[in-house]
Amino acid sequence: MKNIVILISGRGSNMEAIVRAGIPGARICAVLSNRADAAGLVFAREHGIETGVIDHRQYPTREAFDDALRQEIDRYATDLVVLAGFMRILTPGFTRHYEGRMLNIHPSLLPAFTGLHTHQRAIDAGCKLAGCTVHFVTAELDHGPIVAQAAVPVLANDDEASLAARVLAEEHRLYPQVIGWFAADRLVWHDGRVNLNQDAGASAALISPRA
Ligand code: GRF
DSSP, X not given: OEEEEEEESSOOHHHHHHHHHTOTTEEEEEEEESOTTOTHHHHHHHTTOEEEEXXXXXXXXXXXXXXXXXXXXXXXXXXXXXXXXXXXXXXHHHHHHTTTSEEEXXXXXXXXXXXXXXXXXXXXXXXXXXXXXXXXXXXXXXXXXXXXXXXXXXXXXXXXXXHHHHHHHHHHXXXXXXXXXXHTTOEEEETTEEEETXXXXXXXXXXXXXX
16 A cells, blocks of 8 residues: 555545545545635645645745655654645755655646646647646756646637636546556656556556556
């Protein structure tokens, strides 16, 4: 059984999808937030999951905040940290501590469109495909090894909201699937890349995996 702690800052719909998925081999120990008003905390509490708030405004430096967060996470003998809309830039010391055991979901097909406003930027660039990426977290924002991606079409009449909704539906499917792979020890590192164990055919391009 893998102990999992999920970090959120707001709505928490990805966290909700992960909890609702009931992933075999994964125990959701806690949902932590840097914001007391994160809507997702309500869902977590209603589902009997421990919650915690570590308010970044109470700490003088990023390092001090990350230290407090790390202590809270490590209380659960955590095997995997799941960033799900956690809107803080993390220090290199923090990302190093969780190397190979911290995932993030980003709403673009990385390495395109790191950072914010990904959907509008994909529309503005005339992209015909958009999507989401689950990757391991490294010190460089939105740059860690890619585990899986899901792609959706960008339609001619899309605006930011309609594209975001189409991508989000894929996020809710993809993230629990990847966490399931982690829980089943199916993610294999090779030369700084991540492949899927016992499923060699799926490793090259995990576009909309249905495994
Ligand atoms: C998602 O689009 C995710 O890809 C990004 O932040 C958003 C979080 O949404 N990192 P939610 O809080 O999971 O609903």
